[in-house]
Amino acid sequence: MKMLKKYDFTIAGCCIHLYTDVSSVIKKLDTEPRTVLKTIPCNITKCGDFDQIFENQNCVFILSGNEKTISVDKEKNTATLISPVDKFRFPDFVYVLLGMFINLLKDEKKYLLHSATVADDNNRSIILVGDPGSGKSTLAYHLIRNYNYKLISNDTTVLSMEDDKLRTIAGTKQMQLRLGAVKLYFPDLLPSLEKEDSMKNEWDCKPYINNILENDNVEFADESVVKSIFHITTAKDTELAIREEEEVDKRLYIYEQLIRQIRSTRNLIVGYNYPLPSFETEAVNLDIAAISKRIVDTTAIYDIRGSINEVAKEMVKRHEK
Numbered sequence: 528m529k530m531l532k533k534y535d536f537t538i539a540g541c542c543i544h545l546y547t548d549v550s551s552v553i554k555k556l557d558t559e560p561r562t563v564l565k566t567i568p569c570n571i572t573k574c575g576d577f578d579q580i581f582e583n584q585n586c587v588f589i590l591s592g593n594e595k596t597i598s599v600d601k602e603k604n605t606a607t608l609i610s611p612v613d614k615f616r617f618p619d620f621v622y623v624l625l626g627m628f629i630n631l632l633k634d635e636k637k638y639l640l641h642s643a644t645v646a647d648d649n650n651r652s653i654i655l656v657g658d659p660g661s662g663k664s665t666l667a668y669h670l671i672r673n674y675n676y677k678l679i680s681n682d683t684t685v686l687s688m689e690d691d692k693l694r695t696i697a698g699t700k701q702m703q704l705r706l707g708a709v710k711l712y713f714p715d716l717l718p719s720l721e722k723e724d725s726m727k728n729e730w731d732c733k734p735y736i737n738n739i740l741e742n743d744n745v746e747f748a749d750e751s752v753v754k755s756i757f758h759i760t761t762a763k764d765t766e767l768a769i770r771e772e773e774e775v776d777k778r779l780y781i782y783e784q785l786i787r788q789i790r791s792t793r794n795l796i797v798g799y800n801y802p803l804p805s806f807e808t809e810a811v812n813l814d815i816a817a818i819s820k821r822i823v824d825t826t827a828i829y830d831i832r833g834s835i836n837e838v839a840k841e842m843v844k845r846h847e848k
Contacts, residue, residue: 531590533574536567536624538685539637539696543627544582545620547589549610555617561735565701566621567628568683585631587623589615597799599623601806604630608799616798623796626803629788633811637687637696638818639788643667644684644698644751645676652679652695652751653846655759656784660730662761662835665708668736669839672713677746678702686753693753693822700747702740706732711763712835753826756781757842760832767833769841777828782819786812 531546532553547553555562560571580586584603592609599606606623608615629639643663646652653670655663670676680698687694707730709716719742720734758780772780789811791803822828827845831838 530576530578531580533577535572535574536563536569536628537572538567538569538628538632539635541628541631541635541637542585543604543624543631544586545589545624546577546580546586548591549589549612549615551612551615552589552617552620561701562617563621563624565699565703565735566682567625568680568685568697568699569628585627587620587627589620595799597796597801599626599804601630601804608796610798614798619796619798622794623803626791626794626806629791630806632685633789633806633814636814636818637685638785638815640684640686640784641682641788642684643681644679644695644753645670646679646695646748646751647676647846650748650751651754651846653842654684654695654753654756656756657759660705661759662708663759664702664704665712666759666761666835666839668702668704669712669835670843671740671745672743673839674843677748678740679748679751688818688821691821691825693826695749695751695753697749700737702736703733704736705730706734709734755827755829755842755846756822758828758830759838761835761838762832763834765833767831767837767841769829769831769833771827771829774823777823778819781822781828782816785815785819789815 529548531548534545534556536543584605586605588607590609591612593611596609604627606627643655644652645667655666657663664681667681671678678700679695681702682699684695685697687696716739719739789807790805794803796803831841
């Protein structure tokens, strides 16, 4: 067997192993790990070179070959991607890894939520959910900058339900803001931003701002008790409006947010034109339905829209009650 590089990816004690001989994957992981960490809140460990494989489950194999092929075993939680070295798309690995973690974590009753999350000094957190471009990251940074909140997650939050309380246990810490939002709300940051592709639309450019967070001594956290969830829509000249929906609507919304990752509806492996299989089962559906009810019973959930400043003020006011 040829020599393979091995990496371990870990979230809350759950580990997935990668074996690969594809040089572009190795280079990306060694020099730009944030290309994984911006989407998946994991720790990455470089394990070295191996000429044999020790695990038979919870593994991803990315191997060089003449033809592009992919296979996924849901029961063993493994995926094998074969590709000519010069034709492998690194984002395909990220989405496969995300799917593997979704499958692994659900058995531990831990769930991934596409969201931005911040916490106060007492580790009580606010979760921000919404459509792409709704302003989750912009609002999270505004709360961090102006109200001294800690960053739990910029993109993906890991949740669990313990002692009838919704808790965060991990979150992505690589923070990006759309260049258009920076120009509109935080123009003083422009000189400190990393250079982006000047040919892109400013609302498609998403420079990292972790250097700014570090310089400002922003605090990070993983564990918190969730006090409130806000479904947000932000726009500069929009009048503030907030409402708490009927219980049934809140339960349906939370259920859909949690189950969408299990269903893998967003995880198309483009380089292989292959949709990751759904990890949905009747048992999982019943479990998430029960958790959704418990979340609604114990957590304030609001729909809010307005300008960044007004939305932030209202959220903080309700959070501090």
